[in-house]
Amino acid sequence: MLSFDQLSFWERQEYLEDNTFVIVGAGLVGMSAAIALRERYPNEKILILERGYMPTGASTKNAGFACFGSPTEILDDLSCMAEQSVWQTIALRIEGLQKLKERIGLASMDFDSCGSWDLISSNMNAPKSEELHYLNSEFERLFGFKEVYCNDTDKIEKSGFKGFTFAIKNQYEGSINTGKLMHALHQKCIAKNIRFLFSTAVLGWTATASEVSIETTFGLLRSSQLFICTNGFAQHIFKNELKPARAQVIITKPLSHQIRGTFHTDRGYYYFRDIGNRILFGGGRHLDLITETTEELHANSLIHEALIYKLREEILPHAPFEIDYGWSGIMGMGQDKQPIIRSVNKNVHAGVRMGGMGVAIASAVGDALSKLA
Numbered sequence: 446m447l448s449f450d451q452l453s454f455w456e457r458q459e460y461l462e463d464n465t466f467v468i469v470g471a472g473l474v475g476m477s478a479a480i481a482l483r484e485r486y487p488n489e490k491i492l493i494l495e496r497g498y499m500p501t502g503a504s505t506k507n508a509g510f511a512c513f514g515s516p517t518e519i520l521d522d523l524s525c526m527a528e529q530s531v532w533q534t535i536a537l538r539i540e541g542l543q544k545l546k547e548r549i550g551l552a553s554m555d556f557d558s559c560g561s562w563d564l565i566s567s568n569m570n571a572p573k574s575e576e577l578h579y580l581n582s583e584f585e586r587l588f589g590f591k592e593v594y595c596n597d598t599d600k601i602e603k604s605g606f607k608g609f610t611f612a613i614k615n616q617y618e619g620s621i622n623t624g625k626l627m628h629a630l631h632q633k634c635i636a637k638n639i640r641f642l643f644s645t646a647v648l649g650w651t652a653t654a655s656e657v658s659i660e661t662t663f664g665l666l667r668s669s670q671l672f673i674c675t676n677g678f679a680q681h682i683f684k685n686e687l688k689p690a691r692a693q694v695i696i697t698k699p700l701s702h703q704i705r706g707t708f709h710t711d712r713g714y715y716y717f718r719d720i721g722n723r724i725l726f727g728g729g730r731h732l733d734l735i736t737e738t739t740e741e742l743h744a745n746s747l748i749h750e751a752l753i754y755k756l757r758e759e760i761l762p763h764a765p766f767e768i769d770y771g772w773s774g775i776m777g778m779g780q781d782k783q784p785i786i787r788s789v790n791k792n793v794h795a796g797v798r799m800g801g802m803g804v805a806i807a808s809a810v811g812d813a814l815s816k817l818a
């Protein structure tokens with residue numbers, strides 16, 4: 446590939462020169478930040494640099510849950526985090542999902558308001574009715590959502606699941622088609638005159654009072670401001686605050702019957718959903734946390750086997766199935782569940798550490814980032 450100094454006058458003028466905002470990472474956050482910047486700055490030049498030939502983070506690899514929290518996960522968070530911080534995180538998810546729906550439109554990402562179910566395994570305690578009452582009254586008080594969680598234990602038998610004793614439905618959650626969402630965001634960026642350079646990795650940068658010099662695999666380019674949207678790959682910048690976290694999913698071949706909805710079990714450690722008459726199933730990082738703290742996109746056979754076991758014993762106990770696809774993606778995690786949205790210096794800003802909730806929060810994070818410019 447040609448280095449920047451071998452490019453033509455036209456190429457340099459169009460892509461490399463006079464950039465006001467350069468964004469690193471073409472994931473959900475990078476593209477959302479670009480769109481939010483365009484809304485605030487209609488005439489400035491915006492360029493996204495992506496190291497992969499397509500986005501290579503979590504945004505094209507996730508499970509496509511449009512969710513803001515299962516009751517057992519929220520109760521678990523409330524038991525070990527400050528109450529205010531837990532509700533702030535939920536508020537960001539609700540705000541982000543609302544913004545995403547407005548920006549992309551429901552049809553462009555196949556949004557399915559199918560609802561979600563939190564399945565309680567027979568070896569776990571179900572939330573107490575007063576705990577569900579507290580959650581429901583807080584959702585109504587803070588967000589105006591009525592009866593978010595209700596008992597729907599019949600769903601277990603109707604779906605043919607085994608090993609669960611209690612199911613709680615959330616009528617406000619749903620699913621999306623991850624590929625369609627990313628394509629729709631890309632189309633939106635192009636329509637808003639945002640440029641992309643794919644297969645171009647950022648190796649480092651130097652900021653002065655007035656500009657940032659950005660070193661890439663093909664040479665240097667300059668920008669007035671730089672936005673780091675590399676999520677789980679930003680560990681070198683936020684050493685003590687962020688760790689990469691690999692997550693793994695599998696998808697069955699089409700089944701003879703359909704299970705409808707999105708599901709969480711074991712406080713959110715496992716999750717599954719329908720994709721037509723297939724099942725996507727993921728999770729299990731907690732089984733091998735040290736190995737899974739990595740940027741490497743490999744499969745972990747221990748977790749793969751655990752997923753197959755749970756699929757066979759609990760989710761599809763009455764139906765033979767075969768696995769058609771399996772892959773992993775890298776998330777960015779920290780001690781708490783709030784993302785990092787911060788200026789690193791006057792001209793360099795970062796929006797990273799989306800946890801397992803980037804679909805929900807990316808649009809809100811993009812808006813917050815654009816306000817740092």
Ligand SMILES: Cc1cc2nc3c(=O)[nH]c(=O)nc-3n(C[C@H](O)[C@H](O)[C@H](O)COP(=O)(O)OP(=O)(O)OC[C@H]3O[C@@H](n4cnc5c(N)ncnc54)[C@H](O)[C@@H]3O)c2cc1C
Nearest residue numbers: 470472473474496501502503504508510647774802803804
């Ligand atoms: C298996 C899995 C399932 C998930 N399921 C869900 C779900 O159902 N619902 C939900 O809300 N969230 C889910 N998530 C989390 C969600 O996908 C992420 O939080 C979200 O995609 C993060 O978006 P991002 O743009 O911050 O990061 P990313 O999508 O990781 O984007 C970062 C981009 O930066 C690029 N990059 C990195 N370094 C450089 C560099 N030096 N130069 C140039 N480019 C660089 C990467 O290639 C990448 O494209 C899941 C994640 C995984 C892995």
